[in-house]
Amino acid sequence: MASAHFPLASNAATVRASRSRAILPEELRAIPWLGCLDGEERARVVDDLRVVQVDPGELVCRVGRPVTYWFGVLDGLLKMSNDTALGVPITFTGLPPGGWFGEGTVLKREAYRYNIQALRRSLVTGITVDTFHWLLDRSIGFNRYVMMQLNERLGQFIAAREIDRLSSAEERVARSLGALFHPVLYPGVAGLLRITQQELGYLVGLSRQRVNEALHALQAARLIRIEYGGLRVLDLDGLRRYTAEPQAAPASRA
DNA sequence: TCATTAAATTGTT
DNA sequence: AACAATTTAATGA
Numbered sequence: 001m002a003s004a005h006f007p008l009a010s011n012a013a014t015v016r017a018s019r020s021r022a023i024l025p026e027e028l029r030a031i032p033w034l035g036c037l038d039g040e041e042r043a044r045v046v047d048d049l050r051v052v053q054v055d056p057g058e059l060v061c062r063v064g065r066p067v068t069y070w071f072g073v074l075d076g077l078l079k080m081s082n083d084t085a086l087g088v089p090i091t092f093t094g095l096p097p098g099g100w101f102g103e104g105t106v107l108k109r110e111a112y113r114y115n116i117q118a119l120r121r122s123l124v125t126g127i128t129v130d131t132f133h134w135l136l137d138r139s140i141g142f143n144r145y146v147m148m149q150l151n152e153r154l155g156q157f158i159a160a161r162e163i164d165r166l167s168s169a170e171e172r173v174a175r176s177l178g179a180l181f182h183p184v185l186y187p188g189v190a191g192l193l194r195i196t197q198q199e200l201g202y203l204v205g206l207s208r209q210r211v212n213e214a215l216h217a218l219q220a221a222r223l224i225r226i227e228y229g230g231l232r233v234l235d236l237d238g239l240r241r242y243t244a245e246p247q248a249a250p251a252s253r254a
Numbered sequence: 255t256c257a258t259t260a261a262a263t264t265g266t267t
Numbered sequence: 268a269a270c271a272a273t274t275t276a277a278t279g280a
Contacts, residue, residue, distance in 0.1 A: 196263060209268095212265070228274050229263065 014059045015124075017068070020050035023125055027051065030074045031125070032098055032187045036141030048131040054078075054124050060116040061102065067109060069126030072100040073188070076122020077195060079203055082114045093156060094119070094180050094203045096195075098188025103146055106132050119199045152185050167244070169206055173214040174242035176204050177224065181233050194230040218242070 023046065028034060031049075034042060051074065054060055060071060060078060078095040092114065095101060105112055106129050118124075127135075135142040156179055163175045177200075181189055195203075201211045215231070218224045223239050225232040233239065 198263080208264090209266085216265095226264090 014062055014065075015052050015054055017050075017052075020052045023049040023051050027074055027123070027125070030097060030188055031072060033100075033142065033145040036145050037135070037139055041135060041139055041142070044131060044134070045127060048127045049125055051123060051125045054118040054122045056118055056120050058118050060118065060124055061112045062115055063113060064111050066111050067102065067105050067129050069128060070100065070102050070106045070132045071116070071124055071126040073097050074123040074125050075188075076124075077119045077199060078116050078122060078124070079119055080114050080116055089115075091203060091205060092160060094176070094195075096180055096186045096189045096193060098186045100149060102126075103132075103149060107136075119202055120196075148184065152182065156182070156185070169204075169210045170214045170217045171242060171244050172204050172206070173200065173211060174218055174223065174239045176200070177218075177231065177233065178236065178240040181236055181239070192227070192230055192232050196229055 028046065034045065037045065050069070054076070061068075063082065073095050075097050078099075079091055080093050080095060080101065081089045081091045083089050095116070101116065102112065109129060136146070159175065159179060163172055166172050166175065177193070180186065180193055180195070183189075197211045197215065198208045200206075200215075201208045204211065206214070215224065215226055218239070219226050221238070221242070223233070223235045223242065225234060
């Protein structure tokens, strides 16, 4: 028996395109790269953008399916994971509001290489593969954004390898939060990350109780503040540097 | 706007 | 895993 299993994980449904609707003007502000585009490009993108609401446990995209969209999170929380040969799912990262994913697959017009599943009810948007390539062919600003995105995510995956080797729950939670609060990759997370301790548990692979304990340790270290249904980061660098044994106390006051 | 109730989330054992 | 305490959301006067 594995650890706490995600509800609906086995018989999860994939979102159907028919449920999508056009994007609302106020939702456009949640898309960080729109500002890189000129008027014409913007018009085509806004016309192309679709929005779907995803229920907890539902899959936004599934391994092996042909690419359809480049996705972004407007609201909610998703997780990127994959099934190992043994059937044990391994979580790569969480995707908070402002996060975009799938560009690598879209670039090559291949099949998705991971599952994206909603941890809670979320609003997901996206542009078609064709529009993505159309932008790539004519917008330098868009190219810059995609390049930055690829580079930052590379850094995240390298960091994720370290997290896996960390022993204590406190360290794992600290580093995972450090990733989730990435200001460039996830500009939608400004100061306050809306995530329950249960959701964080699913993400990090720990029980809710252990997460709760770890969070209090991090709060005692003045790195975060626990709030109802979310967290506030007080010291992002401290989170990323966090080690279990406070052998020395290098107070980073300035 | 306020009071009441249900639901969600957290804290503890 | 179970339970109690706390916070938020929903409802109706």
